[in-house]
Amino acid sequence: MTIYQNSLPFNENNPPSQDGTYRDKLIQILAQDLNFHSQHSGYASHNFHSFPAKFPPQLPRTFIEALTHPGDIVLDPMMGSGTTILEAWLAGRRGIGADIDPLALLLSKVKVTPLDVQTVIRTGNTIVENATSAVRENHLALSETLKKQWDAKTRTFIDYWFAPETQIELTALRLEIEKIDDPAVKSFFQIIFSTIIITKSGGVSLAFDLAHTRPHRAKVVLSKEGAVLIGQELRDNPSPRIRFLTKTLRSPITEFKKRFQQNVRSLPETAQGKIPPATFSGNAQWLALADHSADLIVTSPPYASNAIDYMRAHKFSLAWMGLDIDKLGAKRREYIGGEFLNHFEFEKLPEASAAVVADIRDCDEKKARVLHRYYSEMTRTLREMFRVLRPGKAAIVVVGSSVMRGRDTRTQHCLADIGRAIGFEVPGIGVRSLDRNKRMMPVSANGDKTSQIQQRMHEEYVIGFYKTE
Template identity: 60%
Template structure:
């Protein structure tokens, strides 16, 4: 007779309790518990060192967080994985501390950011290429504007062109195209990608960079209604609009010259370059799905990662396409990719997995009010269950995965993400010794919009917290 899910789960939990008790004296386990229970806020500490600041990225964690677990739980030379690497915070810290970092993501920009941040390059060679790009791009804009205009009309498919024309002033498009053409001439891939990233960083900023968007961090971007050129001439809209409504004043943007912004960004990034050192081990960052990792079982010493929010509150591709289109990614392909992210909204014909009791109840509570949102949450926990199974498979026994998650709400109800993930992990075979709580530094961290407007104060409080779940893989 096959056992039902709840009795299997009870047996698993009893076993986990036994392991928890037995492992209390075990040194790795107790070190893990001590770090999880320590201060994980890092509020007064700067994250603006090494390459951490090369490119903006919503919801990255402070570098001190992965660093604390890497130093406390691995030896030099150890293998540290982040299966949803984002902007590479874990990978950079693994690299700086002489560990081998491995990262995967399904977002092309995340891969680019993480690769550049963990690749040592020669400063003098970069400086030389940088001067050449800027000089030649300026010359092209001055002498060949007509050709650049012509290429702007023929370069992209119709939808991508519509997107670019909507979000970029013609003047900016000309400068950006001149820059891209110079960057794509660089033969050495590592050097070329360094400049591609600096290019992307002048577009994707919280305030929309050199594009006509006013906000790109996490909301649906708004387009500026009144636009002034860098030297103060009115380009679009009417300047009289700004004198009336305060709202329109907010929708006004003064464009910054793209080549000048690129120059400033390159100088800043070159100064944050990670230097070559004999203790560094090359990092491997690749395209890959966290639910099906191309890694051997029992091969990883430590995982430190943070998945997307349960309610798809941060739509990464919405911002990332603003720079990716300039490197030849068709807009439709990018929109298609967006559906594949963990936390995505598409649930038609989706094959869900069975989930443990409390998690199912949380989903049920939301489904009763809104079935569609309930299915979105079910997809999230299904995909996180697959991801946790993969983490369990690739981790060596007696090692841990650290998963940092924020809270989210659906229809005003708490999704209880950290409790559900802990429950799912325990069903897989992990032991969860402790869940650390971090108070978010609202000034530093870009949070999903909507999180500020919750009326329920208990939920509101939790929205300002983040949970650091320790998943320990025992010897069985």
């Protein structure tokens, strides 16, 4: 574990802290081993759904337990899969989370909503039984429903990524889920429905690597019985890559049943002793929260330049939930770290951060503008975090550094620099190593593994921002 403490080549003239005990505790935590590689992270409802670039739940829990008291407000303004919100809820704090991603909002709410287990089991069994019966007995009616389900562009997307027989079973499941009257129970099963689509292997779609947001379509597709449905000519002369991109269809109903039985075992059954969290649709740059209202912030913003493209994966299940591809594309433009630059309002950056953008501009003007957009968005986000955080409290920001045109964007240093310009102290930046099979940034197979940039792709940075009294 490494900690940068008053040693960065940026503005280090922080004013003395007004709360030495709290500030010292923050520094001590940042200096701890924050890797958590050997610890189980799938407890409670953390394993409900795949989500790219999740930090381990032990990370927010460490700061929540050390820096807050029961009843305190813990905020995550970019909550993603709701890891911080769930940990706050489990610890008896009041979690508040915001996000603009529809799937993130649904998932975070489900993970902290207690349900009656027996009711969920009965409902799940009914869904499976009725969907199975519908596929067997009402195949034609399901096909007619499919024809009316989407606009032309969304229809093309569905046909490209989902085999016809898969579409029939997914339609049967979706129709059964829509019959559920209880909104909380319906949301629980919508998440299970999404889970069988968005997985590391691509779930029941024709995609691979959906959980890593860079899907590739299968080149060869086999039926459940082993018959070749797509790519017979490639199947006859398979190369190693073709073998890798060969997929055997799985029954959505069977996968749904498996996942339902798994998730129900982790279902929160009671809220006794826990404070109901609040989640809402909102942009972290403009939070609908009062000044000085949060006791702790723990969050992980996106990478710059859509390095992890959440919507690219999430639209696979959101389209099945009735959202059009065009509308999802428009929503994607709002995400922090995007590449859409028309009519964007850029912020003036501190000198050192501006120099990083200028370094990228030397080789790629557009990439530099994309990076400037990211640091502008993060300037507004950090400004909001400073506004809503109580004096004498901390904001923990977990980031990874991107690489543009072979150059490190130095995200952790730039965000620390921006935070200081806003008024934060930065007592330290912890460095945690990522498991190779869990990291999200690709490392070149032929690149120099000893280079600074390649090594940083295996690291994540935990920035400790402190708001003085």
